[in-house]
Each structure stands twice: as structure tokens, then as C-alpha cells.
Amino acid sequence: MTIRHQISQPGKQGSFMNNNRKSRTLYAILGFLCSKPRSGxxxxxxxxxxVGFFWSESYGQIYPMLKKLEAEGLAVRVKEEEPSSRRRQRYAITDKGKQVLADWIKEDADYGGFRNELLLKLFFGSTVDPAISIRHLEDFIKHEKQRLEMFExxxxxxxxxxxxxxxxxxxxxxxxxxxLSGTKHNIQWAEDTIQMLKDMDIT
Structure with missing residues (x-):
């Protein structure tokens, strides 16, 4: 995927953006600034x-990025009518920021970077007692059912x-x-896998 907008770091040549998970932080922030001014x-x-079920950002990523967006003219600080030392600084997206966000949305999405510890453990499951893998799968089902309840x-x-x-x-x-559909699928997959392990009589 080609990144058309590059934001340079002060005192450095090039861009702090690259084709990895962290570079998408700026787009997530711009997206949430589109609806209204927000603080970190x-x-x-x-x-x-x-979007917490498929995307996350830490304060350590958000606050530095807000400053970089402001430096590049993609966001501006909002002047509060009643300044207060306890009030959180809010930022608003600029027209330039909206254009950067729109251009990114038009680009092909990156489907890479998938990591799942449960699947990794399951892949090497033959090295331990199969009951351990079944326990992991049962815990996973409980977790996914909680997520499903939240989505519903x-x-x-x-x-x-x-x-x-x-x-x-x-x-x-x-x-x-x-x-919703992904969580239902995950539950069904885990239940089917548990049954498959039991049917193979390896427990």
C-alpha cells in the first residue's frame, strides 16, 4: 500500500510514517476528531x-501523535471559552486533516499483521496433554460469549x-x-475443535 502523505519529524528527514500498525494511529485519531473536537x-x-474490539491505541501513542498532527497542520488546538488548569486540551481536525483521512480511506487496506496466541499454542498442542488445549478453548469460548453479549x-x-x-x-x-458474525464464528469453531479432539480419542 502506498502512503501518499508523509509527516516529517522536526529535525529529521523523511517520515515517521511507515507501513506498520503504529503508523495507523494518526488516521484513527483524525477519524475521531471528524465528529467533534476531542482531548487525548x-x-x-x-x-x-x-472500535475497541478490533482497534486499540494507548495514551503513549495518542498524545505524541496529537502534537505531531498539530505541527503538520492536520489538527489545531481548540481555544476554550473558560480556560482551566484542570481542563483537558482538545483538538479539532483541519481541512487538510480531513483530506489526509479521506485519501487514506480510499487506499487499499492492509490485511497483514495478524497475531493470535491461542492459535500459536494450539498449533504446538501435540507437545503437551491435549486437555490443556481443551481448557484454553473452553476459556476462549467464555471470553467470546462475553464479547457477543456486549455486541448484542x-x-x-x-x-x-x-x-x-x-x-x-x-x-x-x-x-x-x-x-457479531466473527464472534459467533469463533465460538462455533472452538466448540467444533473441542469435539474434534474428543472424537479423536486423544484425551
Missing amino acids: YDIKKAIEKS GFNSTLPRNGKEMTPNLIFLAATLNYG
Whole structure:
């Protein structure tokens, strides 16, 4: 994937952006700034409450990136009407920032970088008692059922009438459906795998 926008570090040539997971932090932040001005704290909480099931950012990534976005003119600090030492500094996206975000969305997505410790342990499962793999799978099912309950709770808050679905809600529903279908699949896969291990009589 070609990155068209490069943001340079002060005092250094080139770009701090590259084709890896960390470089996507700036796009995640710009995306959340599109709806309204937010502080680093606001962005972190918004991520946890919305896209947290497939994307995460730490404060250590968010705050430095906000400063870099401001330096490059992609975001600006919001002047508060009532300044307070306790008030968190909020940032707003600029037109330039909106264009950078739009250009990135138009690019091909990167599907790489998948890591799953459960699958890695399962791959080497023949080196230990099979009961251990079954225990891991049972724990995984419990975890996924909790996630499924959360997704179904979010889904129940969406309008049932299609006419009430705004463009923002439609795209939100699309990502939520990914979580719902993926979690259901994961549960079924784990249950099938447990049964397969038992049917092979290796326990």
C-alpha cells in the first residue's frame, strides 16, 4: 500500500510514517476528531467504547501523535471559552486533516499483521496433554460469549427502522456486524475443535 502523505519529524528527514500498525494511529485519531473536537483522553475513551474490539491505541501513542498532527497542520488546538488548569486540551481536525483521512480511506487496506496466541499454542498442542488445549478453548469460548453479549447490547440500541439510520449509524452497524458474525464464528469453531479432539480419542 502506498502512503501518499508523509509527516516529517522536526529535525529529521523523511517520515515517521511507515507501513506498520503504529503508523495507523494518526488516521484513527483524525477519524475521531471528524465528529467533534476531542482531548487525548476523549479519543482513548471513544476508541474503547466503539472500535475497541478490533482497534486499540494507548495514551503513549495518542498524545505524541496529537502534537505531531498539530505541527503538520492536520489538527489545531481548540481555544476554550473558560480556560482551566484542570481542563483537558482538545483538538479539532483541519481541512487538510480531513483530506489526509479521506485519501487514506480510499487506499487499499492492509490485511497483514495478524497475531493470535491461542492459535500459536494450539498449533504446538501435540507437545503437551491435549486437555490443556481443551481448557484454553473452553476459556476462549467464555471470553467470546462475553464479547457477543456486549455486541448484542450495542446492536439493540440501533434503530430498527432503516429510515432512521443515518450514514454514520450505517457504517457503525457494518463494523458491529463484523464483530457479531466473527464472534459467533469463533465460538462455533472452538466448540467444533473441542469435539474434534474428543472424537479423536486423544484425551
